[in-house]
Amino acid sequence: MRKNKSAGYLLLIITLFLFTSCSKFAKLQKSGTDEKKYEAAVNYYKKGDFYKAGLLFEELIPILKGSTESEMAQFYYAYTQYHQGLYNMSQYLFKKFYDTYARSDYAQEAFYMHAYSLYKDSAPHSLDQASTLTAISAMQDFINTYPESPFRNECTRFIMELRNKLELKAYEKARLYYKISDFNLASLKSAVISIDNFQKDFPDSNFNEELSYLRVDAQYNLAKSSFANKQKERYEEAVKYYQTFIDKYPQSRYVRDAEKLYGSSQQELERIATIEKARQKKKEEEPTTKPARVTTSEASSSIK
Numbered sequence: 001m002r003k004n005k006s007a008g009y010l011l012l013i014i015t016l017f018l019f020t021s022c023s024k025f026a027k028l029q030k031s032g033t034d035e036k037k038y039e040a041a042v043n044y045y046k047k048g049d050f051y052k053a054g055l056l057f058e059e060l061i062p063i064l065k066g067s068t069e070s071e072m073a074q075f076y077y078a079y080t081q082y083h084q085g086l087y088n089m090s091q092y093l094f095k096k097f098y099d100t101y102a103r104s105d106y107a108q109e110a111f112y113m114h115a116y117s118l119y120k121d122s123a124p125h126s127l128d129q130a131s132t133l134t135a136i137s138a139m140q141d142f143i144n145t146y147p148e149s150p151f152r153n154e155c156t157r158f159i160m161e162l163r164n165k166l167e168l169k170a171y172e173k174a175r176l177y178y179k180i181s182d183f184n185l186a187s188l189k190s191a192v193i194s195i196d197n198f199q200k201d202f203p204d205s206n207f208n209e210e211l212s213y214l215r216v217d218a219q220y221n222l223a224k225s226s227f228a229n230k231q232k233e234r235y236e237e238a239v240k241y242y243q244t245f246i247d248k249y250p251q252s253r254y255v256r257d258a259e260k261l262y263g264s265s266q267q268e269l270e271r272i273a274t275i276e277k278a279r280q281k282k283k284e285e286e287p288t289t290k291p292a293r294v295t296t297s298e299a300s301s302s303i304k
Contacts, residue, residue: 025052034060038069045076054080075106082117091117091138112151113144119158125172136162155296170198171207178214181221188222189217212245213254220261223268232272238265 022135039226041056057077064070078093094114098107115138122132137156139162174194181187195215199208219241223234242262246255 006056009149016123019196029055029059031297036062038064038073041073042076048083050080050083054084070103071101071106073111074100078110078113082113087117087121091121108146108149109152111142111145112149112155115139115155116158119162122162122165129166129169132162132165166206167202167207170194170201170212171205174198174211178218181218185222185225188218189224190224191218209252210254212241212249213252213258214243216245216258216261220265223265233268235265235268235272238262239269 028037032040036058037060041053041060044050044053044056052078057073057080061070061073061077064073074093074097078090078097081087081093082090085240091114092111094117097104098110098114101107101110104110115135118131118135118138122135123129136159139159142149143152143155149155174191174197177187177191177194181191192215195211195218198205198211202208216238219234219238223231223238240261242258242265245252245258246262249255252258
């Protein structure tokens with residue numbers, strides 16, 4: 001019973017404190033001077049109440065324009081948004097601060113926080129990666145602008161992390177095309193093209209061994225599913241992809257399966273070559289001159 005009463009008193013005290021605090025803040029917003037608001041905003045910021053600090057800084061920034069406090073108000077305001085997880089807003093505000101106060105002692109930090117906010121706002125690899133590309137570009141811009149910065153190593157690490165996200169996205173895209181192909185020409189073509197693009201963009205990826213084999217498989221099935229006039233060219237491509245794969249990964253766990261595809265491709269090319277040879281032979285055996293045309297009068301004479 002005593003515990004319940006103690007808990008009730010504690011809850012009442014907390015409620016009264018919050019009510020008093022909110023009332024005090026509302027009164028400050030309504031009738032406080034600019035100096036009092038700025039001082040309170042800084043205190044709220046230092047205490048970690050970024051919501052209230054942000055509200056006050058947002059209100060003060062237009063009023064403080066041109067004053068000595070204006071620079072710090074904008075810098076603090078950008079951080080209040082960052083600490084609340086509003087990364088898209090914070091990246092914008094940090095960049096705006098950098099553009100406005102390029103000679104400030106805080107300019108480098110603001111530029112870094114702009115890039116870092118974009119990094120934090122980057123979408124998961126399963127979603128569209130436009131934000132990831134933007135973050136990479138911002139990180140690289142920071143490194144180019146401040147090559148000796150203490151933030152340089154962090155930026156390099158973040159760029160690698162973001163590139164890994166792009167790599168995983170591209171791998172899953174290529175893998176998906178292959179998975180849904182099921183002898184569908186459009187998907188098989190897309191699988192081969194996606195794998196080609198992946199290997200150009202990520203030549204050192206650990207996924208390349210698997211994808212190199214899948215490209216052989218996709219190209220073989222593309223040839224197999226094609227019209228006769230396209231098969232020769234596509235089987236030759238399958239053989240070429242196999243040779244590239246076996247040269248680079250001679251000990252791969254996919255070697256046996258790749259060799260079967262290679263052997264089948266060679267058999268199909270031999271079959272096509274036999275058909276072409278037979279057609280050529282038949283063409284060569286056909287008469288090269290047509291029978292002379294018999295006129296009506298000659299036909300009559302011969303009848304007679």
